[in-house]
Amino acid sequence: MIVAVIDIGKTNAKVALVDLATLRETALRRSANAPLTGGPYPHHDIERLWTFILDSLAELHRGQRIDAISITTHGATAVLVDADGGPALPVLDYEFSGPDDFAEDYDLIRPPFVETGTPRLPAGLNIGAQLFWQQRRFPAEFSKAAAILMYPQYWAQRLTGVTANEVTSLGCHTDLWNPWTSDYSTLVDKMGWRRLMAPVRPAKDRLGPILPALAQQTGLDPQTPVYCGLHDSNASLLPHLLSDAPPFSVVSTGTWVVSMAVGGGKVELDPARDTLVNVNALGDPVPSARFMGGREFSLLTDDGQPQDWSEDDVAAVLARRTLLLPSTQQGSGPFPHRQPQWLNADGTSGGERFVTISFYLALMTATCLR
Numbered sequence: 001m002i003v004a005v006i007d008i009g010k011t012n013a014k015v016a017l018v019d020l021a022t023l024r025e026t027a028l029r030r031s032a033n034a035p036l037t038g039g040p041y042p043h044h045d046i047e048r049l050w051t052f053i054l055d056s057l058a059e060l061h062r063g064q065r066i067d068a069i070s071i072t073t074h075g076a077t078a079v080l081v082d083a084d085g086g087p088a089l090p091v092l093d094y095e096f097s098g099p100d101d102f103a104e105d106y107d108l109i110r111p112p113f114v115e116t117g118t119p120r121l122p123a124g125l126n127i128g129a130q131l132f133w134q135q136r137r138f139p140a141e142f143s144k145a146a147a148i149l150m151y152p153q154y155w156a157q158r159l160t161g162v163t164a165n166e167v168t169s170l171g172c173h174t175d176l177w178n179p180w181t182s183d184y185s186t187l188v189d190k191m192g193w194r195r196l197m198a199p200v201r202p203a204k205d206r207l208g209p210i211l212p213a214l215a216q217q218t219g220l221d222p223q224t225p226v227y228c229g230l231h232d233s234n235a236s237l238l239p240h241l242l243s244d245a246p247p248f249s250v251v252s253t254g255t256w257v258v259s260m261a262v263g264g265g266k267v268e269l270d271p272a273r274d275t276l277v278n279v280n281a282l283g284d285p286v287p288s289a290r291f292m293g294g295r296e297f298s299l300l301t302d303d304g305q306p307q308d309w310s311e312d313d314v315a316a317v318l319a320r321r322t323l324l325l326p327s328t329q330q331g332s333g334p335f336p337h338r339q340p341q342w343l344n345a346d347g348t349s350g351g352e353r354f355v356t357i358s359f360y361l362a363l364m365t366a367t368c369l370r
């Protein structure tokens with residue numbers, strides 16, 4: 001069975017074919033994913049992404065029959081859908097700082113960390129803050145929303161016409177979900193948003209077949225099933241939940257490097273250091289810690305391209321005690337307010353610099369795992 005996995009990351013969008021018999025990727029199409037800066041605020045270019053998705057499904061299906069479609073996306077993104085199924089407002093880029101305009105008012109009503117496991121994050125990294133800002137800034141447009149969808153389920157809705165939500169995206173530092181009661185948080189009721197929340201369904205649920213017009217456009221079988229989908233870091237965790245015995249940890253990499261612990265000892269999470277409670281695809285709380293490792297790697301290197309290095313470079317870095325101290329990406333991670341600092345780095349070669357960056361990312365990951 002061949003599954004087309006639509007993977008909308010913060011930096012890149014991909015459509016991959018995966019053979020379920022071997023769990024191997026057999027084909028891939030990729031596109032850069034950059035937000036649009038015009039309009040009322042920075043937002044995701046959903047129409048360009050939609051064209052990429054449909055073109056990819058059509059091209060990949062010509063080479064190998066697609067039997068099913070699943071979806072995974074980055075977190076901290078929601079879509080206000082109107083009665084016709086289109087966006088009532090542009091899909092806000094979570095790095096946009098606009099929601100900070102109403103931070104004081106929002107902080108008065110957001111749930112405490114003990115309720116949601118969600119730390120207070122800057123810009124739009126808390127979906128609750130996004131929605132609060134959009135409702136205040138654009139009340140007329142917000143009032144046209146018929147449903148609030150998490151990002152994976154928005155794409156599922158475009159493919160099937162069926163609206164749904166799912167816990168891994170709802171539980172991704174949104175302020176909207178209580179992982180202990182498996183229900184929406186008090187914020188949702190305070191703001192009157194519960195009526196807009198689409199029904200919560202498991203990630204494995206078959207929402208429906210692909211819409212007939214899309215089947216005709218892509219060449220897919222009209223009965224091709226589309227599944228509900230889930231948050232990308234939790235997609236990395238799911239195979240281990242199904243096959244490995246706890247305790248274990250999984251590190252999911254991408255724009256964000258997310259460390260997730262399953263079945264470990266009780267830990268005290270520090271919301272000031274970007275530790276949080278995610279929710280896995282089975283609905284269980286998952287203590288997590290993260291930093292923007294993929295973004296940092298891109299900023300520190302030539303657009304994320306690996307550089308040549310040697311064992312001599314490693315030896316030189318260790319002998320000189322060259323270090324990069326955190327944090328090159330402010331506002332997130334275990335050291336959100338520290339300024340980056342290079343130590344003993346004068347005269348380093350390109351290879352030595354690359355080794356030092358790699359050590360930095362490894363040490364940050366180890367800190368998150370602890």
